[in-house]
Amino acid sequence: MTAEAMVTSPLTGSEADDSRPLRIALLTYKGNPFCGGQGVYVRHLARELVKLGHSVEVIGAQPYPVLDTDALTGAGATLTELPSLDLYRSPDPFRTPKRDEYRDWIDAVEVATMWTGGFPEPLTFSLRARRHLAARAGEFDVIHDNQTLGYGLLADLGAPLVTTIHHPITVDRKLDLAAAKDRRKRASVRRWYGFTRMQGRVARRLASVLTVSGSSKKEIAEHLGVRDERIHVVHIGADTDLWSPDASVAEVPGRIVTTSSADVPLKGLVHLVEALAKLRTEQPDAHLVVVGKRAEQGPVARAIETYGLQDAVRFVKGITDTELVDLVRSAQIACVPSLYEGFSLPAAEAMATGTPLVATTGGAIPEVTGPDGESCLAVPPGDAGALAAALGRLLGDPELRTRLGAAGRERVLSRFTWAKAAEGTVVHYRAAIERAAAAGGKAPRNRQTPTAATTTTR
Structure with missing residues (x-):
């Protein structure tokens, strides 16, 4: 029996005996694994979920995730690009798009929010994801949101939703406000972090929230008002094959x-x-x-x-x-x-x-x-x-x-290894599916997810 199957269900207390492979949609509004923990999380969790035998499709916006493929088998998560207007890209952040770049009303919301000093990406990605998932109802067994917490994810997405909150961004807001030197800067910080009000409202309506530490669990309950029994800790970790000692690397004094x-x-x-x-x-x-x-x-x-x-x-x-x-x-x-x-x-x-x-x-x-x-x-x-x-x-x-x-x-x-993180996460996927089935929901299994591809959806 796999380590995943031996984990105790957090809701039923029974042994997780359903070992069927799952079709997982993993959402990330920012996926760059070289600048920030969210991209690292998506990259390594997706890889380890695939190793457990599950099909994983990462649906993300710019900067797009980098995903790993097994060198021997070619197995890996797939990537579906769900592009934003990429308003904060380098070397021209806070740019104004050209007229022919606008595709729909969501793009207009994205630009208008930036123009007024706010950060639009959690909201606009959630709206694009809702539209995308609605067109693919029945293709996934579970949808995993990586801290988007946008209003669009409160809709019927066609599968149970599990969300990871690494820590509440209200903590960042508090520290940035404390560092602001004058009233004008504080007003700018408040406007930039306006999306945190949305994230709190969404978080309080979620049935299942995963987080990465006991400290974050406490902060989520206190800052976002999420009920304690809905928050579950699944530690993440390091890629211990890559991050390992090597005596051949010379130590530099000081x-x-x-x-x-x-x-x-x-x-x-x-x-x-x-x-x-x-x-x-x-x-x-x-x-x-x-x-x-x-x-x-x-x-x-x-x-x-x-x-x-x-x-x-x-x-x-x-x-x-x-x-x-x-x-x-x-x-x-x-x-x-x-x-x-x-x-x-x-x-x-x-x-x-x-x-x-x-x-x-x-x-x-x-x-x-x-x-x-x-x-x-x-x-x-x-x-x-x-x-x-x-x-x-x-x-x-x-x-x-x-x-x-x-x-x-x-x-x-x-x-703290990614293998343990994937095993623990799957337990909560299965609990969410079981909960949805008990409430009368369904998880159709009528289509196959490809094992290796990259697609672009606009």
Whole structure:
């Protein structure tokens, strides 16, 4: 019997004995796996669901997901492109589309919302997805929404709906408001995050919500008002084949690596830069490599200039998975300085390579990293002095680095893998299907889903 079949149903308490392959539609309004946890989630969950024998069709908008195909069998999830107007693309974000780009009223809503300072993509993707799924009623056994939470998903989609909320975006809104320097900026932040009101209304009407940590479960209940019994924790994890130790990669003395967006206060990068300035007074070879985009303005840019760290902080982006893993392997320390995380994939991935970790206790990070001194060094969020002390302690103690690195790898292998995440997710798919059947719904099985293809739907 598979590990999936042995998981206990969260609703019935009975053994999940239905092992039929499922036809799964996985929705994602943003799917880029190189900039944000949602894209990583879709890529790895889809791959592991296929390995379990299920058919997975990812339906996504720009930036489109990157999906994996098994090198030996050619099996993999399929991708259906459901394009937006891509108003935030590089190198011309907040662009105004040309007249011939408009296709329908949803496009007009998308542009009008952007023009008035809002973020339209969760709403407009949900409306396009509703239309697309209505035309394909009966093709899927279950529909899995990856944190779109748009009004369009409250319609009859032709199959039971399961939604993942990584963490409520109201947390980001709160931190961005706190970082806003004046009334005008605060008004702009409130308008940008206007979609969170919609997401709360939608979330409260969902029968089944998955989330990635106990911390996120608590935040979803408190911020979005979702009833506790409707929220289920399924931990995600690292690709432990890719993220693994490799003794052939040379360790660079003084190197600290982090994954962060310089212009997102929630990620806490400014506090790590301040900690680096303190650290270099005692360990001048200490330097930081940031996987992410450099911000030319803002608190991080000002801190780098103020402390004269232009040669000690380097930003990298656009590197391959292999290059990223080798970069983390080469570091003496990986650091997660976030003020809050709903899970923290960068922490799990760094730990999987055996690189010792310094991390804050913000949000769900301690659930991933474990207790201070056992599998990481933990510090309070937003405390540059504590960060500097922990980084200095670890740089000066090779034995401690070795011990924490090994313990971190073992913790990830035992708790946080994508295979376990897929198995746990399928349990909730089957529970949703069972619940719909009991309520009189049907899950028709009259059409086959292709095993490998890419289609475009406009």
